[in-house]
Amino acid sequence: MTNRTETSGMPEAGIFNIEKIRNDFPILSKTIHGKPLVYLDNAATTQKPQIVIDSLVEYYTSMNANVHRGVHHLSEVSTKAFEDSRIKIKNFLNANSDKEIIFTRGTTESINLVASSYGRANFKAGDEIVVTAMEHHSNLVPWQLIAKEKNMTIKVIPVDDNGELILNELENIFSEKTKFAAINFVSNSLGTINDVKKIIETAHQYNVPVLLDAAQAINHLPVDVQKLDCEFLAFSGHKLYGPTGIGVLYGKEKLLDAMPPFMGGGDMIARVTYNESTYNELPYKFEAGTSNIADAIGLGVAIDYVEQMGIEKIAMYENSLLEYATAQLQKLDGLKIIGTAKNKCAVISFIFDTIHPHDVGTFLDFEGIAIRTGHHCTQPLMHRFGIPATSRASFAMYNTKDEIDILINGVKKVIEVFK
Ligand code: PLP
16 A cells, blocks of 8 residues: 655755644545545545544543533533633634624635625625635625615736736725625635735725635634734635634624624523513624534634644644645646645645546546646636636645655646546
């Protein structure tokens, strides 16, 4: 069997113990179609370390009770674990207060919360929302919904052929009419790390609040909401080695405080009569109904795991994988990389003129290699590049140079078979 932990030749491989890391993720020792799994679909979701999986079992085995409402022991224990996780997230993002950390189902729900709650309260006909040309549908469709309802316009920061935003255009895009900016931090299709700091600074010159879609940034880069000075930031637990079904909305307390609730129900109220209600304080005003308690706790454990590795070290290691994979892929006949920005992380999209991405993905699957093919929920961006889809390999801290070699060999076979 191939040794998938081979890292020789990687100058950064010594940054951490890759063999130990791989042993922490039980799924990585699986075989697929008789071949050892090479999991390169991390932008879609990351695999989970055993301690995260154990935390879910532990929760349901010894702590399960609803939070906030109980005086009994189990409720106190689960409430403490749930709120401790919120504090870990607050520290991870360097937020000012745990009131600024709202548990949601994921990035998509976080963005919908802001579009619906902030948008309904603050937008009016003729206002404009700024997005980038590389938004995931999750950071575009919610804004289209509110724009349609309020008769507003969406303005798009364009992207150049390398996959970099054309920031010279900012002064033509922002104006007195701009009332919100919803900006992709790292592109899931191109890997581009956007200069969000510059966009935020420009937006603030027009008193425009900014939401960052950090779904693809959170597991690759240090994210400090105070340094960034963004008004809102959204991410999903499952892309940060945590469980599915849990995510986070960060919002500046002053803005969240002024926003109306997104959903009504238990936990988000202070006082209820048959005709009206007053609402709970932050963050509970935005957490109607029973939260996803176990997965919120699991996300806290995932953050502990990432912090133990160190996000800077993870970034450095993943960059070495990206550089190596890019250099190898570039050598292949007829292969074109889509997304060649100077500042990139962990994602390589590629196409062939004559081979459809789905054929690439299906062929590689038989080699045990999991990549993603399609439009990656960025149809307007695919349109901008004049392509229907790409093949995308995306890396995480547990991937190795040896796995990239297997990918390259797999792609060589694809070329051979389809030429
Ligand atoms: N934004 C970006 C950039 C993404 O890559 C994704 C998922 O791939 C999302 C938003 C949506 O995340 P979720 O489906 O976890 O809500």
